Amino acid sequence: MDIAIPLFDRITALDAIGPYEVLSRLPGARIRWVAVTPGPYRTDNRQLTLVAEEPLSAVPHPDIIMVPGGFGTRVLMTPNPLLDWLRAAHETSQWTTSVCTGSLLLGAAGILRGLEATTHWAAHEQLAELGAKPTLKRVVVQGKVVTAAGVSSGIDMALTLVARIAGDEFAQTVQLGIEYDPQPPFHAGSPQTAPPHIVSALRERTRARLESLKT
Amino acid sequence: MDIAIPLFDRITALDAIGPYEVLSRLPGARIRWVAVTPGPYRTDNRQLTLVAEEPLSAVPHPDIIMVPGGFGTRVLMTPNPLLDWLRAAHETSQWTTSVCTGSLLLGAAGILRGLEATTHWAAHEQLAELGAKPTLKRVVVQGKVVTAAGVSSGIDMALTLVARIAGDEFAQTVQLGIEYDPQPPFHAGSPQTAPPHIVSALRERTRARLESLKT
Numbered sequence: 001m002d003i004a005i006p007l008f009d010r011i012t013a014l015d016a017i018g019p020y021e022v023l024s025r026l027p028g029a030r031i032r033w034v035a036v037t038p039g040p041y042r043t044d045n046r047q048l049t050l051v052a053e054e055p056l057s058a059v060p061h062p063d064i065i066m067v068p069g070g071f072g073t074r075v076l077m078t079p080n081p082l083l084d085w086l087r088a089a090h091e092t093s094q095w096t097t098s099v100c101t102g103s104l105l106l107g108a109a110g111i112l113r114g115l116e117a118t119t120h121w122a123a124h125e126q127l128a129e130l131g132a133k134p135t136l137k138r139v140v141v142q143g144k145v146v147t148a149a150g151v152s153s154g155i156d157m158a159l160t161l162v163a164r165i166a167g168d169e170f171a172q173t174v175q176l177g178i179e180y181d182p183q184p185p186f187h188a189g190s191p192q193t194a195p196p197h198i199v200s201a202l203r204e205r206t207r208a209r210l211e212s213l214k215t
Numbered sequence: 216m217d218i219a220i221p222l223f224d225r226i227t228a229l230d231a232i233g234p235y236e237v238l239s240r241l242p243g244a245r246i247r248w249v250a251v252t253p254g255p256y257r258t259d260n261r262q263l264t265l266v267a268e269e270p271l272s273a274v275p276h277p278d279i280i281m282v283p284g285g286f287g288t289r290v291l292m293t294p295n296p297l298l299d300w301l302r303a304a305h306e307t308s309q310w311t312t313s314v315c316t317g318s319l320l321l322g323a324a325g326i327l328r329g330l331e332a333t334t335h336w337a338a339h340e341q342l343a344e345l346g347a348k349p350t351l352k353r354v355v356v357q358g359k360v361v362t363a364a365g366v367s368s369g370i371d372m373a374l375t376l377v378a379r380i381a382g383d384e385f386a387q388t389v390q391l392g393i394e395y396d397p398q399p400p401f402h403a404g405s406p407q408t409a410p411p412h413i414v415s416a417l418r419e420r421t422r423a424r425l426e427s428l429k430t
Contacts, residue, residue, distance in 0.1 A: 014235075
């Protein structure tokens with residue numbers, strides 16, 4: 001089972017590694033780290049290198065497409081080879097999935113038109129502009145298209161997917177294997193639970209960061 | 216603030232990337248990916264490459280030591296340069312931390328003697344053999360030594376650490392930034408909550424995998 005995870009400059013590492021850690025445990029899983037150009041890619045904070053081992057063209061028909069997000073998605077919203085690949089690969093995929101602002105790329109490829117979908121909480125407006133119906137759920141399943149909310153939600157998304165593919169017992173085995181019994185020290189993981197002044201400050205900082213990347 | 220994360224063959228990726236995603240957001244954070252020999256390291260399932268950019272000797276005095284786990288820890292339990300580095304770096308660190316079986320390396324370096332500590336649920340016996348007092352808590356803080364349970368627990372550990380270093384509000388901001396509002400699809404993330412037959416089957420499979428790696 002080929003699971004293609006495209007990399008690009010300024011990816012958010014946990015968006016990719018959360019689902020990787022879960023999906024790679026599927027029987028017969030083969031993770032394919034792909035990019036327009038194979039090679040090293042730096043994460044959003046420039047503090048980690050992830051390596052794309054193959055060009056997109058080496059994996060035209062993955063069984064699962066898993067698109068991570070990151071600030072780097074924003075320069076990939078206009079026509080480009082990654083969107084072309086997504087559109088073509090989606091035609092034959094069993095599952096087309098995303099984490100965080102990875103869904104903006106699915107949207108830009110035209111894959112989310114008319115579908116309920118989600119993304120990082122700070123990017124819901126952009127998702128709507130791409131023809132999707134943004135929802136506040138953490139994992140949104142629409143036929144074979146599965147989108148997840150911000151960064152860490154990819155773990156929940158991937159466990160949901162593993163249950164669909166290999167059954168509930170297998171998904172529980174994977175959950176136990178990664179000891180996923182989360183106990184966050186605060187209740188601040190969503191705009192609904194975090195203190196409002198923290199939400200507005202982070203929203204403003206995110207906007208400023210995106211602006212600075214444009215220049 | 217230097218945060219050293221040592222890599223080795225057969226590391227578990229999420230053990231490292233969960234804390235990385237949180238700790239790299241600390242003001243002034245500089246993640247140092249180190250190894251006995253710099254270069255690419257393959258994860259436990261051989262499906263991802265992480266890159267150690269510097270030798271251990273380049274970072275003798277990190278502010279934070281963060282040791283990930285993985286099946287590869289087992290061949291590092293006898294005297295070797297990584298244990299020597301851990302022992303020396305721990306003398307000047309502000310925080311010495313681990314995720315999953317990374318605590319076995321702290322234990323083998325003599326750092327956990329007499330301390331409460333934790334590790335992956337399937338490795339508690341080995342931890343006791345190293346002089347630590349294993350506890351079932353997800354994150355265990357003993358002075359400057361902080362150990363976390365299996366794989367995904369590194370996210371909780373790192374948020375706990377960020378709160379101690381930069382305050383609760385900053386930690387909440389990071390939690391909101393990575394949208395860490397976990398909603399696992401099952402209650403199977405610990406041996407206490409997973410169905411018993413799943414726990415015993417996975418315990419047996421883990422033991423067999425470790426045996427096969429010895430040969």
